[in-house]
Amino acid sequence: MSPVAELPTPALLVDLDRLERNVARMAAAFRGAGVGLRPHAKTSKCLEVVRRQLGAGALGMTCSTPAEVAWLQAAGVPDLLWAHAPVGPPKVAFVVDAVRKGGLTVALDSLEAAAPLSAAASAAGVEVPFVLEVNTGHARLGVEPGHVPATAASLAALPGLRLRGLLTHEGHLAAMPDRPSLEAAGRTAGALLARLADGLRAAGHAIDVVSVGSTPGATSAPFAPGVTEGRPGTYVYYDANQIRLGSCTIEDCALTVLARVVSVQRAGRPIIDAGIKAMSSDTIAAAGSVGLVGTPDVTFADANEEHGFLLDPGGRLAVGDLVRIVPNHACGTTNMWSHLYAVRGDTVEARWEISARY
Ligand SMILES: Cc1ncc(COP(=O)(O)O)c(C=O)c1O
Structure with missing residues (x-):
């Protein structure tokens, strides 16, 4: 724990x-x-x-x-x-x-x-x-x-x-x-x-x-x-695509990527340490974003392999802050990882293996 x-x-x-x-x-x-x-x-x-x-x-x-x-x-x-x-x-x-x-x-x-x-x-x-x-x-x-x-x-x-x-x-x-x-x-x-x-x-x-x-x-x-x-x-797990389709709400989404703000050199545009390799490149068809950020007013704008580009108009996020992102597609995201952490509230209870990735 x-x-x-x-x-x-x-x-x-x-x-x-x-x-x-x-x-x-x-x-x-x-x-x-x-x-x-x-x-x-x-x-x-x-x-x-x-x-x-x-x-x-x-x-x-x-x-x-x-x-x-x-x-x-x-x-x-x-x-x-x-x-x-x-x-x-x-x-x-x-x-x-x-x-x-x-x-x-x-x-x-x-x-x-x-x-x-x-x-x-x-x-x-x-x-x-x-x-x-x-x-x-x-x-x-x-x-x-x-x-x-x-x-x-x-x-x-x-x-x-x-x-x-x-x-x-x-x-x-x-x-x-x-x-x-x-x-x-x-x-x-x-x-x-x-x-x-x-x-x-x-x-x-x-x-x-x-x-x-x-x-x-x-x-x-x-x-x-x-x-x-x-x-x-x-x-x-549900995911951002399923929210869009009306299958669930964000409160049902069990899978998130924990990421950290690593740079805020451009005001209102924080960079995090999670991109396509953390969430896959599956996008929401129209929006073209790579997930929902579970932080009010902050949106996911774009992603490179290991960098995520956020939009934070209120300038609330600072270097070192943690964010949790609901991926667009849970299955594609799972396939990027060899393990995940099972958490209850703010506590890690276990580390689980992800198997048979291909
Ligand atoms: C053949 C088949 N059955 C079931 C499913 C499960 O569908 P969903 O991912 O919408 O839960 C899929 C998903 O792609 C599928 O390809």
Whole structure:
């Protein structure tokens, strides 16, 4: 136990009270609706956080990279969904090995992606459980909804693969102009996926997973009747982007970068010792800033690698002062660090490792 003010800067902090509240609230909302919660592990990449999410009732975790899958398998997390594309010989070999260890489902969206996995799984004598990814508006991975019946049938017919259901990432919600249209788009995406799943059941497929996933959509898409699980990730920390999208307020933001003012040579424009390498270069689309400064009237204007440029019109900050910045994107920020400090109020309670950074 030591004071936050004595930490070397920059440092990544997680506020334990806020973390615990975020974990409990999301778990309660999903439990209340009878929907499974499968948080995305990429936001924290931290076993201490994952354990809290599982302890609050999460049915398993979502991963985006082989490193995350391997890390959580080694930690004994029994139910993992790799929500990316297992394409290319190294990833195919990895999946076959990880499925043999148990508890992994992957996502696929084409015959081209599925065929090599089918061949490798058959040769190894394993059956790879998979969900078919569907584009409900984000237009990244995923078959178009109209192609779901045919693609599902052709992938399900491949040896070594077992169709479990459907998955979407409703990332397009972030482009909605206001919260009501965002919520409506979330409900539409969830309902569409559930309807497509019903169609597959009617065609004779045994579907047990209908999986939506995002933090902006976490109050809408998972609660469409027929959706079985949601995969929000960012909610565990929230961030400045989620404030902008109406998912949270600044009081919910658990992840901050502690930085120190190192120069005020130009009046009203303090320089701090945290820039892109402390927060990643993810920006708020329109504002172009690199986070919110948790100090009234002070804003983040720009960043170089290890320098942050603040605007402090009142001239309140002096050399040596500490500031705490809520990053735009919690997941990108986490990935810049090998550890973070768990703090309660002004006291550091623990130092936690950040794992599987790539
Ligand atoms: C496939 C997938 N599922 C779930 C999530 C979690 O979404 P969010 O970061 O909005 O919580 C992401 C995030 O990018 C994702 O790519």
